[in-house]
Amino acid sequence: MSKYYSEGDTILLSERSEIIVEKCLVNESVDLHRHSFIEIAYVDSGEGVHEIADGYVSKIVKGDLMLFNSGVAHGYRVTPPSSLVIYNCNFDPAVLGDSVSRSDDFIQIVYSYLFETSPGQGAEQKPYILLRNADAVSEIIKEMFREYTGRRNGFSKINTANLTRLLVTIFRLKRDSAESSVDPAYKAAIAESAVRYINEYYASNISCGMLAARAFVSTGYFHKVFREVTGQTPVGYIQSVRLSEAARLLRETSLSVGAAAGSVGYSDLKYFYEIFRKEFGMTPGEYRSSKSGAGQSNK
Numbered sequence: 001m002s003k004y005y006s007e008g009d010t011i012l013l014s015e016r017s018e019i020i021v022e023k024c025l026v027n028e029s030v031d032l033h034r035h036s037f038i039e040i041a042y043v044d045s046g047e048g049v050h051e052i053a054d055g056y057v058s059k060i061v062k063g064d065l066m067l068f069n070s071g072v073a074h075g076y077r078v079t080p081p082s083s084l085v086i087y088n089c090n091f092d093p094a095v096l097g098d099s100v101s102r103s104d105d106f107i108q109i110v111y112s113y114l115f116e117t118s119p120g121q122g123a124e125q126k127p128y129i130l131l132r133n134a135d136a137v138s139e140i141i142k143e144m145f146r147e148y149t150g151r152r153n154g155f156s157k158i159n160t161a162n163l164t165r166l167l168v169t170i171f172r173l174k175r176d177s178a179e180s181s182v183d184p185a186y187k188a189a190i191a192e193s194a195v196r197y198i199n200e201y202y203a204s205n206i207s208c209g210m211l212a213a214r215a216f217v218s219t220g221y222f223h224k225v226f227r228e229v230t231g232q233t234p235v236g237y238i239q240s241v242r243l244s245e246a247a248r249l250l251r252e253t254s255l256s257v258g259a260a261a262g263s264v265g266y267s268d269l270k271y272f273y274e275i276f277r278k279e280f281g282m283t284p285g286e287y288r289s290s291k292s293g294a295g296q297s298n299k
Helices: 093-099 106-117 135-150 157-174 184-203 207-213 219-230 234-252 257-263 271-282 284-290
Strands: 002-009 009-015 020-026 030-035 039-052 059-060 065-068 074-077 084-091 128-131
Touching: 009 284, 020 135, 030 039, 030 234, 039 135, 065 157, 065 207, 084 135, 084 157, 093 106, 106 157, 128 157, 135 157, 184 207, 184 219, 184 234, 207 219, 207 234, 219 234, 234 257, 234 271, 234 284, 257 271, 257 284, 271 284
Parallel strands: 009 030
Antiparallel strands: 002 009, 020 084, 030 074, 039 059, 039 065, 039 074, 039 084, 065 128
């Protein structure tokens, strides 16, 4: 069965759970084409020209790496006798599974930084990434090719792990570029990943240091980036999420104030009363009584 099929002018993967790794000899020009999956292309030898649909053109040579998001029309130009040898790694984001959204914060940051356009980044962001001198990925992608073509037992699991290695290596190369220290996409990825984690695990013991460690950055840098992106400190955001949920519990359930406080992460009831009053201008019991249809007051 073919690895690809077409719908209109878009190429799709026949099996979304498969990571396809190919070695391609490009000895004639390849017309502009687009696909629904992510493509990582590493130039192993030769030289040519790469172009995308909006007219952006660049020369490519050995050691260059290109990463295309889905939907980006691109093509190659070569003039005989010139040619290119390119390793392609094609995959659907679904192949990374839950590691992208939950279990590994660093991989979530890598994924967001490389593939997702955050609000406010602007339309000038290039629709693909081009890295020069990306030799650090050479052996990884070649190992993936050997696993894919050899198809020994467990090759797909090995290449899922290798894909993580490949993405992290690309992330490091991109982050270490000249613009890295002020790259808004990198900062947004760090902050947005932390926000997702807080929104899910607000009731647990979360500290700024722990969130920074999950992103592999210093606590000071994390604090600065989080405040810059969200307009709040990490502690302030955690508190706002907890208090919002506590208020909901007081409105919609008959839990005691102590139980509501404990369920959102506050074991010190006196402190909970203090910050709740500061946030809402009344005690938890007064807040509950002020809401129609609320449960029994418990001040």
